[in-house]
Amino acid sequence: MPIQSAYELLNRSLIYHQGRPVGTAAACDESVVAANYNECFVRDFVPSALVFLMTDRHEIVRNFLETVMHLSGHQHVMKGHKRSMGLMPASFHVVTENGEEKVITDFGDRAIGRVTPVDSAMWWMILLRAYVVTTGDRTFAEREDVQRCISHILDLYLRERFESSPTLLVPDAAFMIDRRMAVYGYPLEIQALYYGMLLAARELLVDTESNKKIIGDLTAISNALVEHLQHYYWIDRKRFNQMHRFESEQFGRDVVNVLNVYPESIPGWMDGWLDARSGYMVGNVGPGRIDFRFFAQGNLLSILFGITTGEQAQRVMNLYLNHWDELVGEMPVKILYPAMVGEKWRFSTGSDPKNVPYSYHNGGNWPVLLWPFVTAAVRVGRLELAEQALNIMTKRLKNDNWPEYYDGRRGDLVGRRANFFQIWSATGLIIANEVLDNPESCALLDKALINGLTEGGN
Ligand code: GLC
8 A cells, every 4th residue: 555655654744833734844764864854845845735735735735835935034144145035945844942933944054065945936936826726715825925925036036147048047956956966057957947937926926017017027038938948958859960060169149059069068878869759858058068968857847837849748758768767767767867977976076975876866766756757748648658657666665665766777776875754755656646546636736737837838
């Protein structure tokens, strides 16, 4: 009964504040060495929230949205900077001091490596919309404090800085991959979330004079963003061939190789990787730089939020089919492919022993990624792939005690430093199972994450 024990684990992970459940811990592993896995991470709570929305436990999601909103609504001074009110914490937990409960946050001020959680506010906004469309509780989103919070987020994320493209520039490790992994710049996962967040915000903002301008701005950015991602990130045989023959050092407005990418920088593993029917979004794009690595979450969210066209989504699924052993293997789904090895690993990760090749963020297999995989596959009618992935996982995950990630090229080894009883591994399985087994849940998730959002996206 893997599903039943996944639910039990989820219930065990609930975190309470003033008697109300407000979140879920990242893991319920008693033996855990990492100090912060007992905290509620915003990104880890998202699949928990989707389960709660599917099972009529909406109030937990609402409590969470309120709690995180209050946590971000204070201005703190951090090392001389006034922290922006639109920034949301990576995680929080509740402690009791002298009989009083206190919520302790981590905005990157306590995190290993002091990493900034750029994705938190994006997930918060996407979740707020999911809550509103599934419950019909628009009054909550229209409350003055919630509208103020939305404005603070947009103020931060739409702020003009040094931009020459609609994509969002972020530091290394600003999202699920929260360690040095050469993901600085314009990583796909952040761009996909950014797009999802802007569309969600457009629906959530109430119709006022001052919001008209904000809605105009965010519509312009989201349109430009999807066009940019289509042009610069999408790669298939045709585009690859064009890159293979790129001329460089082109100056001026009407040039082909806009970013001055040298064809010599194309990695050897790309040779033969794409067949005539596959394609995907590359991991990162910047001046003189294309990161050709395949990042699962960024590609799957691009399908869910309608950044890819219908045909492109099929091509991504064809890529999964062609490279099943490398991208899924024995535990769905690999976080990225291929891993960085040797000198590249040394330079790019700072010799991080947790991120050695084919482990953890550097090409480990993460059970949580089953839910976006299955949801995306079902959405584009590739049921056979969704079912195959779910079957592989169902056989193993519970017996292995719900590890956080798996190691190895085929993802067949329990991660060397993985936590056990990791909540998003369990919720990943619950969601995938619900999507495939229960048409009502499938429709609900479709509505929560996709419907309406994609208008104009394709
Ligand atoms: C690790 C993961 C991060 C996750 C956290 C809690 O730091 O990289 O994505 O949010 O663990 O599970």
